[in-house]
Amino acid sequence: xxxxxxxxxxxxxxxxxxxxxxxxxxxxxxxxxxxxxxxxxxxxxxxxxxxxxxxxxxxxxxxxxxxxxxxxxxxxxxxxxxxxxxxxxxxxxxxxxxxxxxxxxxxxxxxxxxxxxxxxxxxxxxxxxxxxxxxxxxxxxxxxxxxxxxxxxxxxxxxxxxxxxxxxxxxxxxxxxxxxxxxxxxxxxxxxxxxxxxxxxxxxxxxxxxxxxxxxxxxxxxxxxxxxxxx
Numbered sequence: 311x312x313x314x315x316x317x318x319x320x321x322x323x324x325x326x327x328x329x330x331x332x333x334x335x336x337x338x339x340x341x342x343x344x345x346x347x348x349x350x351x352x353x354x355x356x357x358x359x360x361x362x363x364x365x366x367x368x369x370x371x372x373x374x375x376x377x378x379x380x381x382x383x384x385x386x387x388x389x390x391x392x393x394x395x396x397x398x399x400x401x402x403x404x405x406x407x408x409x410x411x412x413x414x415x416x417x418x419x420x421x422x423x424x425x426x427x428x429x430x431x432x433x434x435x436x437x438x439x440x441x442x443x444x445x446x447x448x449x450x451x452x453x454x455x456x457x458x459x460x461x462x463x464x465x466x467x468x469x470x471x472x473x474x475x476x477x478x479x480x481x482x483x484x485x486x487x488x489x490x491x492x493x494x495x496x497x498x499x500x501x502x503x504x505x506x507x508x509x510x511x512x513x514x515x516x517x518x519x520x521x522x523x524x525x526x527x528x529x530x531x532x533x534x535x536x537x538x539x540x541x
Contacts, residue, residue, distance in 0.1 A: 311336045311493055312357070312387075312462055317365035317375075319349075319356040326352045327363075328517035334462060334510075339484070339494045341504035344514035344538060350497045351392060353514070354464045357495075358382055358389050369462070384411065388460030392467045392497075394451040398440025402431050405439050405450055409457030418490055424453035427486060428479075445476030452483060462493040469500050481507060505529070513538050 312334040319327035327349050334340045342350050356363045359379040367375040374382050383389075397405055406421050425432035428449045434442065439450055448468055455463055465484065469477040481503040488494055488507065498504045504511065505525040513521035513528075515538045521531065528534065 311338075311370060312495070313366075313368045314353075314357065315366040315368075317353070317356060317363060317367065319352050319361050319363045321352075321361065326361075326517055327356060329365075330356075330514075330517070330519055332512055332519060332522075334493050334495050336461075337488065337491055337493055338510065339488050339496065339508045340510045340512060341496045341498055341508040342512045342514060343498070343501070343504060348514045349517045350514050351466050354389060354466055354495065354497060357464065358387065383458060383460075386459075386461040388455040388458050388463045390452050390455050390463065390465040390468060392470065394447050396439045396442075396447050396450050396454070399438055401436050402439055402442070402450060403435040405454050406431075406457050409454035411458050418492075419456040419459055421457070424456055427456075427483060428453060443476075445472050445479065448472065448476075448480060449483065452480075452487075456487065456492075460492065462495065463487065464495045464497075466497045467499065468496075469498065469503060477503065 314330055314332045317327050317330040330353055344350050352361060355361045357367055359377050359382045363375055366373065369385060369387060374385060406424060430446060431450060431453060468480050477500060484494060485507050496504060508525055511523060511525055511528040512519050513534055520538055521534045
């Protein structure tokens with residue numbers, strides 16, 4: 311579904327991504343691990359057309375590198391940003407409607423379907439999003455992205471700063487989304503979540519992928535964890 315080849319990305323003169331190669335198949339969950347600052351979030355932004363890139367980004371066998379973010383979204387890629395970026399003065403229901411590609415669209419996800427995923431949002435549908443807890447705002451951000459009916463969702467640090475109970479709920483939500491046939495590229499620090507739901511694990515270091523394998527492969531590579539993940 312997604313194939314990234316020799317991807318380079320820049321912030322000004324800073325060369326952040328230095329030849330990233332990765333693939334995400336249909337219905338596949340891929341976790342991108344690594345220390346802060348190695349380029350994981352930049353990888354997601356580069357795929358979404360939010361930073362200047364060189365290299366190839368193919369989605370559904372079509373080149374999308376260099377396209378504007380709105381066009382990439384229309385082709386079926388959604389992004390859940392690290393900072394959530396909900397609209398605080400709009401209600402939960404209004405935030406969800408903003409996520410729709412077009413009025414009266416037909417797809418896998420409706421407002422009611424997202425409420426079924428996370429019933430707390432149904433109970434707070436008329437509540438301004440800015441008064442939700444951090445965990446509820448994260449759930450809202452994920453569900454708003456689903457309203458665009460993406461085939462691939464890129465999720466950046468969804469459990470950052472959340473209480474353990476909410477971390478578990480986020481993990482369960484991602485599993486349910488994957489079960490609906492949506493591929494996921496997940497940037498995550500918490501290994502227990504990433505390893506539980508992933509088909510493939512990638513580790514990034516110095517702007518490149520330094521390890522690729524199954525969760526079982528990853529667990530057998532103590533040297534990889536020690537060199538590229540441990541503080």
